[in-house]
Amino acid sequence: MAFAASLADLQAEACCPICLDYLKDPVTIDCGHNFCHLCIHQSWEGLQDIFPCPVCLHHCCNGNRKQNTQLCNRTDIVKQIPIMRSKRKWQEEKPLCEKHNQELSLFCEKDLELLCPQCKVSKNQNHHFMPIDQAATSHRRKLKYYIELLKKQVGNAGMELETQVSKSFELRMKVESQVGELYSDFEQVRDVLGKEKDLILFTLQVEEKDVQKKLSENKAMFSEHISTLRNLLVEIAEKCVQSELELLTGIESIYNKYENLSTPAVFSYE
Secondary structure, three states: OHHHHHHHHHHHHOEOOOOOOEOOOEEEEOOOOEEEHHHHHHHHOOOOOOOEOOOOOOEOHHHOEEEOHHHHHHHHHHHHHHHHHHHHHHHHOOOEOOOOOOEOOEEEOOOOEEEOHHHHHHOOOOOOEEEHHHHHHHHHHHHHHHHHHHHHHHHHHHHHHHHHHHHHHHHHHHHHHHHHHHHHHHHHHHHHHHHHHHHHHHHHHHHHHHHHHHHHHHHHHHHHHHHHHHHHHHHHHHHHOOOHHHHHOOHHHHHHHHHOOOOOOOOOOO
């Protein structure tokens, strides 16, 4: 049993995971899995940038693959093992029933197990029994049918995987395109805002100059008004200390100056 299991493992290692047949011109990809050169080529055909391993989905850089000469030689050796083992098995070994120590010559189609003639007696007679060679032929045909179905399922799954990889690539391209458009929109908005900023700054500078001019004019008017008030104040003060005749002479002029005083309006820049 241990030998059979080891033999099965060895045969599995010599088979391509895609076509499920013995490896032909085997190549090894980045993740370490092995495939027929034609199988992996067809699996990756049409892909760009992303090359997933059909087994573990590892992304292989640039679809690198290395020819595996050692595995090719090992596969040629493994191909010969089943024939050699089969011949020796039928020549040297006769499988015996563990219960009755008789040759296992029958196969129960209901329970799917090997039987000796004595086992058949203890079985329900409604079960269908076949000689081993006929049963093997029937089940070999059924297993080959399964192989064809599984090959189709592997192919369909591979196509679905390629579709998902393609969609992932398309999504990345769309996002990159939208990011580019977004940057372009922001650049346009920034240009428009920059022009508006320059226009507003220019307008503010013009308004500031105009307001500064009016403030200067208003300041000059108040300075002149203050000077007039001070001159009138001095004139009235001097008039007050004069004699009666001098005080009354020209008093009308002083009253007219006082009554005709006009305070300038205050300029507000708000």
